[in-house]
Amino acid sequence: MATECLVVCDAWKEPLPHDAQDFPHLADETKAFGVYLNQTLKLIRSRFDIIHVADGREIMEEMDTTQDKIFPFIQDIPTHYDKYYLCGFHLGRCTHGKAMTLAKLVTHNQIGIVFNLSLLFPCDDYNKMRERDWFTLYNYVHGLQGFTTDCAPKK
16 A cells, blocks of 8 residues: 555646636646646556545546546545645645645645646746745656655745
8 A cells, every 4th residue: 555645636627717717728728737747647656646636526638537546525535644745736726725624634744735746826926835834845756756855946
């Protein structure tokens, strides 16, 4: 049994209507990032359990979930992992919101956010995340076959 997992947050098939209206290119941007994320998951899948959480919404077609675990909500996922890496849509929003909910079930230091596998919302600035002591940021580096803080943004 894997001791670490990667949780893909909110890879929704369609953005919320008000977000799509405010940011007309959001759907194209998320689908393009979904293709990249799906390709990277192929590299990660052999070493980590992959979990998809989409708040009960339909997951985008760009994500192949056939080998993965799908749960409607973050509070439904198993709590036996030593480490939970969260990624997906959108950095500092759903990724962090789900991390805060998960922190009620496991310890804070069991949770990390994967910076290079998370898409920033069009109007956001990732520097805002560094103003608070939220969660450790990691990057996935294929050459290391894992997650590292060495290449992740720091304060």
